[in-house]
Amino acid sequence: MSSTDTSGSTGPDPVNIVIAGGGTAGWMTAAALGHFLDRGFTVTLVESEEIGTVGVGEATIPQIRMFNQALGIDEDAFIRATQATFKLAIEFVGWGQPGERYMHAFGDVGRDVGLCAFHHYWSRGRRLGLAGPHGDYAINDIAAHAGRMHRGAPLTSRNVPEMPHAFHFDAGLYAAFLRQFAEARGVTRREGRIAEVRQDPLTGDISSLVLASGEAITGDLFIDCTGFRGLLIGGAMGSAYVDWTHWLPCDRALAVPSGRVEDFTPYTRATAHAAGWQWRIPLQHRTGNGRVYCSAFTSDEEAAESLLAHLDAPALADPRPIRFTTGRRAEAWRGNVIAVGLASGFLEPLESTSIHLIQTAISRILKLLPGKDQTQAARDEYNRQFTFEMERIRDFIVLHYHVNQRPEPFWQAMREMTLPDTLKDRIALFRANGHIVRHGDELFGEVGWFQVMAGQGIVPERSHALAETIDEADLKSYLETLNGLYAREVARYPAHADFIARHCAAPPLGGAA
Numbered sequence: 126m127s128s129t130d131t132s133g134s135t136g137p138d139p140v141n142i143v144i145a146g147g148g149t150a151g152w153m154t155a156a157a158l159g160h161f162l163d164r165g166f167t168v169t170l171v172e173s174e175e176i177g178t179v180g181v182g183e184a185t186i187p188q189i190r191m192f193n194q195a196l197g198i199d200e201d202a203f204i205r206a207t208q209a210t211f212k213l214a215i216e217f218v219g220w221g222q223p224g225e226r227y228m229h230a231f232g233d234v235g236r237d238v239g240l241c242a243f244h245h246y247w248s249r250g251r252r253l254g255l256a257g258p259h260g261d262y263a264i265n266d267i268a269a270h271a272g273r274m275h276r277g278a279p280l281t282s283r284n285v286p287e288m289p290h291a292f293h294f295d296a297g298l299y300a301a302f303l304r305q306f307a308e309a310r311g312v313t314r315r316e317g318r319i320a321e322v323r324q325d326p327l328t329g330d331i332s333s334l335v336l337a338s339g340e341a342i343t344g345d346l347f348i349d350c351t352g353f354r355g356l357l358i359g360g361a362m363g364s365a366y367v368d369w370t371h372w373l374p375c376d377r378a379l380a381v382p383s384g385r386v387e388d389f390t391p392y393t394r395a396t397a398h399a400a401g402w403q404w405r406i407p408l409q410h411r412t413g414n415g416r417v418y419c420s421a422f423t424s425d426e427e428a429a430e431s432l433l434a435h436l437d438a439p440a441l442a443d444p445r446p447i448r449f450t451t452g453r454r455a456e457a458w459r460g461n462v463i464a465v466g467l468a469s470g471f472l473e474p475l476e477s478t479s480i481h482l483i484q485t486a487i488s489r490i491l492k493l494l495p496g497k498d499q500t501q502a503a504r505d506e507y508n509r510q511f512t513f514e515m516e517r518i519r520d521f522i523v524l525h526y527h528v529n530q531r532p533e534p535f536w537q538a539m540r541e542m543t544l545p546d547t548l549k550d551r552i553a554l555f556r557a558n559g560h561i562v563r564h565g566d567e568l569f570g571e572v573g574w575f576q577v578m579a580g581q582g583i584v585p586e587r588s589h590a591l592a593e594t595i596d597e598a599d600l601k602s603y604l605e606t607l608n609g610l611y612a613r614e615v616a617r618y619p620a621h622a623d624f625i626a627r628h629c630a631a632p633p634l635g636g637a638a
């Protein structure tokens with residue numbers, strides 16, 4: 126990407142894109158724009174080392190592989206550079222009630238039979254006492270529990286699906302990796318604190334960002350990646366914040382790294398606690414941990430004490446506090462500013478969706494690519510897609526909280542809340558008939574909704590009529606065959622740590638490559 130025309134001819138002025146902020150959102154955006162935009166565009170990123178980044182955001186979902194592939198990033202090089210590990214699932218511990226656990230595994234659960242989704246057969250099998258937990262029929266779940274990893278075609282049978290995978294990575298190293306990638310593709314970085322945002326007095330559009338040094342950075346389009354501050358989208362453009370804390374009342378987090386342990390799981394763990402939950406994200410060089418909690422139900426001191434008491438290795442630093450308000454910008458694109466990342470809104474990291482939301486924002490920006498003239502029609506379409514995506518993920522996260530039988534006051538309040546209608550209808554449909562309908566191109570499909578609804582303990586009153594017609598002996602044999610097929614396949618896979626050692630072990634930090 127370059128604005129320099131070496132032919133000597135004079136083309137139209139380049140479109141100047143300015144990215145404010147250099148966290149995961151800023152550098153992912155810079156990397157993608159640097160890769161996809163050619164002559165005709167310049168991209169400048171401003172970040173402030175003095176302010177720093179939020180420093181969390183280390184678990185992903187499989188769609189991130191599409192981002193890497195689109196940019197031509199080699200997977201093993203990326204893993205080595207970011208001390209990453211593989212992720213096959215999220216394990217939810219104690220969410221339905223204390224002592225229970227289930228996985229939301231990537232990929233399919235079972236195999237559909239003709240028109241009828243597998244989960245209908247599973248529900249019937251469960252009622253008849255013929256089926257095990259749904260994870261027995263998901264290869265990712267079986268491999269995650271066994272601590273094993275494999276990439277690519279199955280080893281034993283064509284009837285076994287490939288395992289989709291995502292990553293856990295070090296957020297700081299990821300931003301550094303993308304910075305190097307973006308700068309190599311012509312993105313210019315400016316260091317400094319944005320002290321003033323100048324706007325055109327007629328249109329209200331942003332004309333330049335003035336740094337504390339006095340330098341002014343002018344642009345045609347500004348991407349706000351300034352994190353929770355939302356300096357441009359909220360501060361200058363005044364896009365309101367739609368507050369969702371009545372559905373997702375957790376408002377604080379404490380993040381702390383701990384030493385690496387032998388239990389090197391290829392999955393994220395999310396453990397419910399009295400007034401929130403704790404994440405555990407194993408990386409090659411350390412484990413990331415954090416407690417998300419609701420300040421109306423517990424104190425910061427209690428949360429910190431409980432977080433540290435539930436680490437599986439000594440803490441490597443003091444817990445770092447983070448405050449947030451769950452919700453979204455009323456307009457993520459307003460005037461000539463598009464907010465990406467935390468500046469556009471926040472949903473807590475229970476399903477590792479924030480980095481994915483950055484990815485979809487970038488893809489929308491590239492599809493609707495605004496030049497110097499931006500239209501209200503494009504803004505409206507962008508904001509419609511953004512809102513739909515955020516609301517559906519919000520519902521999915523609320524589901525985990527609402528359907529619970531935990532005894533603590535926080536969980537009781539979550540049980541008694543008034544749900545968004547969209548979620549209320551979904552739960553009612555599943556409870557009555559086991560049906561799940563995917564809305565438009567929302568992120569989570571039927572299999573994801575099924576795993577969490579069943580995992581949280583919702584039992585459908587009836588199965589699909591087709592599933593009721595299968596002979597009991599055939600159903601039993603079908604379920605046993607699937608489980609046997611997947612278990613035999615997984616038994617051939619190496620341990621997660623061995624797989625990494627063989628393909629993509631990171632050098633010790635600070636060491637030679």
Ligand SMILES: Cc1cc2nc3c(=O)[nH]c(=O)nc-3n(C[C@H](O)[C@H](O)[C@H](O)COP(=O)(O)OP(=O)(O)OC[C@H]3O[C@@H](n4cnc5c(N)ncnc54)[C@H](O)[C@@H]3O)c2cc1C
Binds near residue numbers: 148183185319351467
């Ligand atoms: C507790 C918690 C856990 C999370 N876990 C996950 C997870 O597991 N998976 C996931 O997908 N997501 C997770 N997220 C979300 C994830 O962290 C963010 O989506 C991601 O890090 C992107 O952040 P960002 O780049 O928008 O903001 P930030 O990292 O905060 O970056 C903001 C940037 O703007 C710059 N900036 C701000 N103000 C100025 C100024 N005045 N002048 C110049 N520069 C400025 C800062 O210096 C920084 O470079 C989590 C979030 C939280 C709060």
